[in-house]
Amino acid sequence: MKSKLLALLGGTLLSASAMAGGYQVNLASQRQIGMGHTGTGIQTGTSSIFFNPGAMSYLRENGVTVGASGIIAKIAYRAPEPGGVEAMTDNPLGTPFQLYGVYGINDKLKAGLGIYTPFGSSVNWGDEWSGRFGLNELSLQAIFIQPTLSYQITDQIGVGVGFVYAVGGVNLQRSIPVQNQQGAYGRAELDGDASGVGFNAGIFFKPSEKFSVGLNYRSKVDMKVEGGDATFTVAESISSRFPAGTQFDAQLPLPSTLTLGLGFMPTEALTIAVDVSRVGWSAYESLRFDYTAAINGADFSENARNYEDAYIYRIGAEYKLSDAVALRGGAYYDNTPVMEGYLTPETPDANALGLSAGIGFAVSDNFSIDASFLYINKEERTDTGALAGGIAGTYKSVAYIPGIGLNFKF
Amino acid sequence: MLALFAGILLTSCDPEIDAPNSSAGELDLTKYVAVGNSLTAGYQDRGLYREAQLASYPALLAMQLEQAGGGEFVQPLFGTAEANGTGYLTIDRFENGRPIIVTVPGQAFRQGTTLPGGAALTKYTDPVQNLGIPGISVLASASPQYGAINPYFERLLEPAEVGTKTYVQEVIESQPTFFSVWLGNNDVLGYATSGGEPTSPLDNLTDRNTFGFIYNTLVDGLTAGGAEGVLMTIADVTAVPFFTTVPYNALALERQEQVDQLNAAYGSGALGFSFQLGANPLIVRDPAAPAGLRPIKPTELVLLTALDSIAGRGYGSVKPLPDKFFLDESELQSIEEHTAAYNEIIRSVATDHSLALFDANAFFDSIKGGFMLDQVTYAPVFVSGNLFSLDGIHPTPRGYAILTNEMIRTINAKYNANIPTVDVSQYRAVLFP
Structure with a gap:
C-alpha cells in the first residue's frame, strides 16, 4: 500500500527542468556592444582577447580595460488561453563584467589576460506564479579566466590562442507540490559550485587598410558541479523521502561559438563590421542531476533539452567625429536554439532582435571611456514545454542593458 | 525624482502579452444558479465546511463569470464561528505508509434537533444561488418529504416549507439566467458506497424512467424563461479512489x-x-x-x-x-448499466434543450492514467493524486478548480464566450501532517 499511496507524491517534482536555455551573455566589450557586438573581423583593442585572439598581436601599446553592464530584464508570462493568469519576473540586476590586460613581449608576440562572463542567467518568477512547481528562481554564473598569447606572423596575418578556465555556480529553487497542514508548499533548492576548461583561438587577416577578416573559435566548456547541496523543505510526515544532507552532481555545457567576421574601413573615420556566429547549442541534449540519496524514490532526474545549433547575425559601425569622440550603432538577430515543445521558464528563449548604440570619449592619449546601451526584444513565444518539463503558456522578454568601460594605455 | 522617472519609464517598457478580452458570448450571466448535490455544495473530506464551500466549483465558476460580466453569487456559507461546518477528515499521521485519518468535529449543528438524515444544521434561509444539497439524488429532488429528512436541504428552507416543498420547486423558483446542473450521482452512489446493500430506500438505484421524468421536469422548469446552462454527466465508480484504492489482492x-x-x-x-x-x-x-x-x-x-x-x-x-x-460483479453491472442510462438521459436533455454539456463521465474516464499540469502530477489516486479529498469520492479544492476549468471550456465552446479559466495553483490539494 505504501508504494501505491505515495508513488505519485509530488509527481515528477525533480525531474523537471532546470537552468537556462539560450543562457549565453554576449556582453564582452563596451565598445563592441555599441557596434552590435561585432568584433571578430576587426581590431577591437584589448577585447580581442575575447573576440579574436589573432587580432591581439596587432596592438601597438600595452593596455588595460575594465567594464561592466547592468541587465534590466523582464519576462512576461500568460497561461494558455482562455487562462487569465499572468506573471512577470522580478529579476535581480544582472552585472556581467569584463577585464582585459595586454602586454607586448615584443613587436610580434603579445600576452594577455581576460576575465569575462560569457554565460549566465538570473530569473526570479517568485513563489506565487502558477508555474512555481517548475521554477521559482534560477541563478547561473560563469566567469571565464583566459590567459592568451598572440603572434603576428606577417604584417597581414596574426594568430592567437587562449586557455579558458571557467568557474561559476548554480542555484535553482522550486516549489514542491506537497502541502503541510498550514497549506505551505515544500521547497527544493539545489546549490553548487561549478568549473570547467576550454580554449579560445583565432586568426586575423588584414590584407589592406580598408578590409580585414577574422575567424574565431571559442570551444565548448563543460561546467561540472560536484557535491552540490540539495536541500528540501517538506511536510514532516514525508521528510524521510527527502533525506537531509543529500548532494548532487550535474553538468551543463557552455556551447562552442564559431564566428566569421569582416571589417570594412572605407575612410579613416568609419569602421563597419559584420559577424556571423554559429553557436554549438546541440551540445545541450539533456539536463541531469545525480543525487547521493534517493529523492522521493529516484536517485537522479533528467529532462530533455535537445537544443539545436543556432546562428547569430551581427552588423555594427563606428564613426569618429573627432580624435576624441566616436559614435557607434549596431544590430543583431539571434536565432533561438530552443525547439518547439522544449521551452522552459528558466530562459523562455525566442528569436531575438538586439539594437545598440554607444559612444567613446578619449579623455587623454592614455585614457578613454566607452558607454553603451543595448535593447533586446525577444519574439513573443507560445509553447507547451511538454518535451522538456516546461510550463505551458506565452512568454515575452525584453531587456535594457546600459554599460560603461574604461580603457588605459601605457 | 529622477529615480521615480526612471521607474515609470522602465515600468511602461515592461513586456506585454496581448490577449482577447473576456466575454459572455451569447449568455446572460446576471444570475447564475448552481443545482446539484454534494459536488455542487463543495463537500469534501466527508464534510461540508466553510473553506470547502469557498472552493466549490460554483463559487469558482461564478468568480470567473464575473470577469465576463456575471453578477453576484451567494452561497449558504457557514459563518466563521461555525467554520468547521459538519466536521471533516484530516490526516493525523502515517503508519507504515497508511494514512491514519481522523475527524475534526463539526460546529454548525442545531442543538437538540435530529432529522432522519442526521443532525440538523444552523438555518440559512436567505436566498442563495448555490443550491448544492449533499446527498440529494434525482429521485429525492421530487419528494416533498425530503426537506424534513436531509439536514442540508432543511437548512435552506423556511420552517413552513420543510416537508412540503420539493427541491425541484426550490430550483425552479430561483429563476436563473444561467444555471449548471450536476445531479444523478447519488442515484447510483448511495447503492455503490453501501457495497450494494442499501440501508435506506433512497439509497437504492433509481429507476431510469423515473430518473428521466424528474430530470426533464427540472430542466424544463429551469429553461422555461429562456435561461441557458450547462448539464453534467456522472462519473463511473471505477474512476473514483473510493472504489479503486484497495486492490482485490490486498x-x-x-x-x-x-x-x-x-x-x-x-x-x-x-x-x-x-x-x-x-x-x-x-x-x-x-x-x-x-x-x-x-x-x-x-x-x-x-x-x-x-x-x-x-x-x-x-x-x-x-x-x-x-x-x-x-461490490460484486452483478452489483457492478447494475451500477454500470444505470450510470450509462442516466448519462444517456442527461446527454439527450442537453441536446433537446440545446444546452452545454460537460461530459464529466468522459473527463474522469480520460484521466484514469493521470495527467500533468504545470509540472504537477494528477491522478485519481487516494491521498497522493492531488485530485480527490480524504473521503475518496469528492475532489480537493484543486480538483474542483480543475473541474471548473473543464466546465468553462465547455461553456465557452457552446456559447461563443471567452470566460477565463481559474489559476488552479491557488487551490490546495490534500494537506500532509
Missing part, C-alpha cells in the same frame, strides 16, 4: 506460516481455493458460495471503507469481508 502473505494457517482455517483447499506466499485475493462473504465465502474476483471492487478493517482487524483474511465492503 492480502499480503509474507511468511509460509501465515499461508499454512490460512489454508488450514479454510479447509485445506476443500473450498476450491488456497493461499500462497505474496499477494492473495481477499476472502469475502458470498451466501451463494460454498460455506458462504470465497476469494474476491479481480473484477470486483473493494471499498475504501474496508481499508482499516483489512489493515488492522484481520478482515479479508481470517475474517471474510462483509458484503457492505465490496
Whole structure:
C-alpha cells in the first residue's frame, strides 16, 4: 500500500527542468556592444582577447580595460488561453563584467589576460506564479579566466590562442507540490559550485587598410558541479523521502561559438563590421542531476533539452567625429536554439532582435571611456514545454542593458 | 525624482502579452444558479465546511463569470464561528505508509434537533444561488418529504416549507439566467458506497424512467424563461479512489506460516481455493458460495471503507469481508448499466434543450492514467493524486478548480464566450501532517 499511496507524491517534482536555455551573455566589450557586438573581423583593442585572439598581436601599446553592464530584464508570462493568469519576473540586476590586460613581449608576440562572463542567467518568477512547481528562481554564473598569447606572423596575418578556465555556480529553487497542514508548499533548492576548461583561438587577416577578416573559435566548456547541496523543505510526515544532507552532481555545457567576421574601413573615420556566429547549442541534449540519496524514490532526474545549433547575425559601425569622440550603432538577430515543445521558464528563449548604440570619449592619449546601451526584444513565444518539463503558456522578454568601460594605455 | 522617472519609464517598457478580452458570448450571466448535490455544495473530506464551500466549483465558476460580466453569487456559507461546518477528515499521521485519518468535529449543528438524515444544521434561509444539497439524488429532488429528512436541504428552507416543498420547486423558483446542473450521482452512489446493500430506500438505484421524468421536469422548469446552462454527466465508480484504492489482492502473505494457517482455517483447499506466499485475493462473504465465502474476483471492487478493517482487524483474511465492503460483479453491472442510462438521459436533455454539456463521465474516464499540469502530477489516486479529498469520492479544492476549468471550456465552446479559466495553483490539494 505504501508504494501505491505515495508513488505519485509530488509527481515528477525533480525531474523537471532546470537552468537556462539560450543562457549565453554576449556582453564582452563596451565598445563592441555599441557596434552590435561585432568584433571578430576587426581590431577591437584589448577585447580581442575575447573576440579574436589573432587580432591581439596587432596592438601597438600595452593596455588595460575594465567594464561592466547592468541587465534590466523582464519576462512576461500568460497561461494558455482562455487562462487569465499572468506573471512577470522580478529579476535581480544582472552585472556581467569584463577585464582585459595586454602586454607586448615584443613587436610580434603579445600576452594577455581576460576575465569575462560569457554565460549566465538570473530569473526570479517568485513563489506565487502558477508555474512555481517548475521554477521559482534560477541563478547561473560563469566567469571565464583566459590567459592568451598572440603572434603576428606577417604584417597581414596574426594568430592567437587562449586557455579558458571557467568557474561559476548554480542555484535553482522550486516549489514542491506537497502541502503541510498550514497549506505551505515544500521547497527544493539545489546549490553548487561549478568549473570547467576550454580554449579560445583565432586568426586575423588584414590584407589592406580598408578590409580585414577574422575567424574565431571559442570551444565548448563543460561546467561540472560536484557535491552540490540539495536541500528540501517538506511536510514532516514525508521528510524521510527527502533525506537531509543529500548532494548532487550535474553538468551543463557552455556551447562552442564559431564566428566569421569582416571589417570594412572605407575612410579613416568609419569602421563597419559584420559577424556571423554559429553557436554549438546541440551540445545541450539533456539536463541531469545525480543525487547521493534517493529523492522521493529516484536517485537522479533528467529532462530533455535537445537544443539545436543556432546562428547569430551581427552588423555594427563606428564613426569618429573627432580624435576624441566616436559614435557607434549596431544590430543583431539571434536565432533561438530552443525547439518547439522544449521551452522552459528558466530562459523562455525566442528569436531575438538586439539594437545598440554607444559612444567613446578619449579623455587623454592614455585614457578613454566607452558607454553603451543595448535593447533586446525577444519574439513573443507560445509553447507547451511538454518535451522538456516546461510550463505551458506565452512568454515575452525584453531587456535594457546600459554599460560603461574604461580603457588605459601605457 | 529622477529615480521615480526612471521607474515609470522602465515600468511602461515592461513586456506585454496581448490577449482577447473576456466575454459572455451569447449568455446572460446576471444570475447564475448552481443545482446539484454534494459536488455542487463543495463537500469534501466527508464534510461540508466553510473553506470547502469557498472552493466549490460554483463559487469558482461564478468568480470567473464575473470577469465576463456575471453578477453576484451567494452561497449558504457557514459563518466563521461555525467554520468547521459538519466536521471533516484530516490526516493525523502515517503508519507504515497508511494514512491514519481522523475527524475534526463539526460546529454548525442545531442543538437538540435530529432529522432522519442526521443532525440538523444552523438555518440559512436567505436566498442563495448555490443550491448544492449533499446527498440529494434525482429521485429525492421530487419528494416533498425530503426537506424534513436531509439536514442540508432543511437548512435552506423556511420552517413552513420543510416537508412540503420539493427541491425541484426550490430550483425552479430561483429563476436563473444561467444555471449548471450536476445531479444523478447519488442515484447510483448511495447503492455503490453501501457495497450494494442499501440501508435506506433512497439509497437504492433509481429507476431510469423515473430518473428521466424528474430530470426533464427540472430542466424544463429551469429553461422555461429562456435561461441557458450547462448539464453534467456522472462519473463511473471505477474512476473514483473510493472504489479503486484497495486492490482485490490486498492480502499480503509474507511468511509460509501465515499461508499454512490460512489454508488450514479454510479447509485445506476443500473450498476450491488456497493461499500462497505474496499477494492473495481477499476472502469475502458470498451466501451463494460454498460455506458462504470465497476469494474476491479481480473484477470486483473493494471499498475504501474496508481499508482499516483489512489493515488492522484481520478482515479479508481470517475474517471474510462483509458484503457492505465490496461490490460484486452483478452489483457492478447494475451500477454500470444505470450510470450509462442516466448519462444517456442527461446527454439527450442537453441536446433537446440545446444546452452545454460537460461530459464529466468522459473527463474522469480520460484521466484514469493521470495527467500533468504545470509540472504537477494528477491522478485519481487516494491521498497522493492531488485530485480527490480524504473521503475518496469528492475532489480537493484543486480538483474542483480543475473541474471548473473543464466546465468553462465547455461553456465557452457552446456559447461563443471567452470566460477565463481559474489559476488552479491557488487551490490546495490534500494537506500532509
